[in-house]
Amino acid sequence: MKILVGVKRVIDYNVKVRVKADQSNVDLTNVKMAMNPFCEIAVEEAVRLKEAGVASEVVVMSVGATQSQEQLRNAMALGADRAILVEAEGEIEPLNVAKAFAAVVEKEQPGLVILGKQSIDSDNNQMGQMLAALTKRPQGTFASKLVIEDDKALVTREIDGGLRTIALSLPAIVTTDLRLNEPRYAKLPDIMKAKRKPLETLSLADLGVTLKSHCRLDKVESPATRSAGIKVSSVDELISKLKDEAKVI
């Protein structure tokens, strides 16, 4: 079975985000970029399925700027076999990304697509579900456990109050939650090897996808900051503050 994995280049999760002075967007100049953490989990899961003999090939794909090649090489160092970059500049809306992925799914016919549940920049949490709709494949989102059994994928996911397991007929789309696995680090020899693995570059036009704008970004501002309150010195003082001042107990 072939597995297609999505990878997004985003701001490194350790970097503190700053809003531009003109409030047009967040400032990404000279900021460290990295693979979206949920995508790392998706790559790891696909590589493990290959190591377990369930998958035959792992293809990673990104829709984004030329620099996204870095993250694709990184994914190949972690064990993916080849990569596809669909070049597109700027922030691409989830539905447009989903359309590019749908075109590649049509071409590659993977038995499973694994994606991160959300990217840590736009926090939309939409792409996997949109891809499932466009390709008419079943979806298992926020997977914390994935088992492939015959022609089915058993996905355990979080719901309010606990966990739910659903069965999907393959081919299917799965999105990853944090607890699915612990991604590995790339070893130097694997990083060297990844440089020679095939990376195909396509344009949206090659895939027959036209960008459509659904949403306009008007302004980005810093959230209202919460100022630090006071330090109390004892439990008694804390309880009296909560009772008399804040009146919450």
Add this chain to the structure above:
Amino acid sequence: MTTLVIAEHNSKKLSPSTFSTLMAAQAIGSDIHMLVAGKNIAAVAEAAAHLSGITKVLCADADVYEYALAEPMGDLLVHLSTAYSHIVAPSNSESKDYMPRVAALLDVGQVSDVCAVLSADQFKRPIYAGNAIATVTVLDEKKVMTVRASSFDKSTQQNDQACAVEMVDFIAQNAVSSWQSDDITESARPDLASASRIVSGGRGVGSGENFALVEALADKIGAAVGASRAAVDAGFVSNDLQVGQTGKIVAPDLYMAFGISGAIQHLAGMKDSKVIVAVNKDEDAPIFQVADYGLVGDLFDVLPEMTDKV
């Protein structure tokens, strides 16, 4: 222009997030219908019909909607969509599943986690784990959106006179996904997402057994128990107690954090709480920068003492 609000419920009653979502829908400023979908939900639909501000309740009661699986729910909403300018759901584990499907099937975008409604087509939403707030204008004619319940008021007026409840006869077909099992944590405590008080523990609590200290205080003051991702990852408590960017977003009247350092991802989930209390051994812990009341101390001393004295 009519807005369709999708009710969140547990088949017995409406969740408070439904009321918050109704508040957001009222800010959009059009006529509002509410959809109650599920199995054996007549009582929920009846309760919805008494909510002030709604002119019609749609009730989709069928086996296929029982677990709100994405594929049938998506098809149901697409079927209903023609009559609506806005389709609005509270942001929860189910709506995050089916709403993007609805948007894609309608060839429109989706606005996730709306935290303010500026007009019928302009909204605010958090990005970068709540470290920035974006104002966006939706260009599509049909707006598909999910609402961050903690950003809107939960109080809703009831009417003595119920509005009409209309049964939906559309039954989606689903041959591709099926429910297998649920592993629900039984708890007598208030639900984390809607509790007015929350006592949370972090890595500093040290073990699952030690969480009994957190639970004891929670039970004493009628609070829900929460946890940071570190505590969940360490296996102290189950996943569904996680508060944070990737867990539950909460905004109780009182949030007490014990042994939680205050990573950005955790703050994203609780910083809208009215009063925040932090207890931590490390006086430089970032959580103190957002806490109304901070106490530098060992939680193993503070928790029992508080439980005793409160």
